[in-house]
Amino acid sequence: MSTCTAASLAWAEPLAGTAATARTWLLVEQPGPWGAKALLRSRLDPEVGAALSAAADGSAGVRVALIRRPGRTTGGRRAFLAHTAPGNAWIRVLADTDPARLTGLDFARLAQGHHDGIGEPYDGAPLVLVCTNGTRDRCCALLGRPLAAEVATAGGADVWEITHLGGHRFSPTLLTLPHGYAYGRMTPVGVKNTVAALARGRVALEGCRGRSTWDRPGQAAELAVRALIGEEGADALTEVITSRAQDATGEGAAWTATVSHADGRRWSVTLAEGPTGAAAPASCGAAPAPVARLTARAMERLP
Incomplete structure (x- = not known):
């Protein structure tokens, strides 16, 4: 079976400069199935999804995505806000939040790196988000889901599946926060090295696509x-x-x-x-x- 990842690898397409661009990420926990346009096609209220999508489109610098734990487990309603700019990289967590309330956030302020005390500081393990949305591209499901499950089992990182990171042809792809470095063609060993570097405030360059800030x-x-x-x-x-x-x-x-x-x-x-x-x-x-x-x-x- 021919896949976009196989074609990209065959032509030795470079990874550098292919990350999604976003200074700030809003990640909303939404268990269950996702459609190709996940904010509009999931168990999230489609009106709320449309409002979040419109707010992000109107703010230069904020990207919204849905997340869930590997294995399609049910969960709560957490949300993460993360800003990626050097010297001001942070993560805030909103526990048990109603997604409709997120539509009232000041997206322009968030894009500039101001959280204004929203939520609580996140002090857990490094956040690793693996793209697994097979309805958008089958490579993300075939390659991303097993990787997310394996990395979650290995420990050392707070692992989530995410709806879309761009660059399906580089699957399995992942994003690390708070610094916003994206990776492609990842392996379990590659993720282990990436997480170990992230825990020390460093960047693993192998497989790196770039920092979403730029x-x-x-x-x-x-x-x-x-x-x-x-x-x-x-x-x-x-x-x-x-x-x-x-x-x-x-x-x-x-x-x-x-x-x-x-x-x-x-x-x-x-x-x-x-x-x-x-x-x-x-x-x-x-x-x-x-x-x-x-x-x-x-x-x-x-x-």
Whole structure:
């Protein structure tokens, strides 16, 4: 059976710069089955789901998803708020909350990193969220659910299934919070290393797709600088600013990114995205389309 993950792997599609973009995440516990558009097709009141979706769409920077424990177990009505920006990464937990109350949150404030005392500080094990929504893409179910169950059994992390992280073709995919680093093509050993690094405030680079705080060129630029200098501290790289640039090759889009370190060092990274000539589906059932590669073509240490 041909899958989108097999096609992506066959063409060696890069992972860097493919994470979903969100400075703040709102995760709502919702046991039971999920549809492809889970906020509207689940046991969550569809009016509440539509209101949450509209609030997120209208706020630049907040992403809403449903979560559940591995194994489709029934549960309560917790919700997590997590902000991912360096120096201000936090998680707040709302216990036994009515999802309808979440529609009244100030999404603009949340996007800016202000929780305003909502909920309680989360002090549990690192949050690991594995995409398992098979109605959106079968790879997420076939590969994500067994991984989520195995990681939950292994311990050391607070593991949840999540409705959508983008990039089905990189399954199994997961998100770690509070720093917002996303991963693809994960294995149990890879997750173990990722969780161990997260517990020490560090970033495991193997399989890393990027930090959701940044736009996608910014994600790729940050990971390129990390690889260049061997930096693993989660909040060591404090700011990434990207701007569109002229691609000298004329083959596709281009960006320039400035990446800043907490110690004052800065780098300029030139990135370009262009087609490879290969065609592969973005998800199972989708028509094959040219695969684009986002690559860092040059890096320069700034004064």
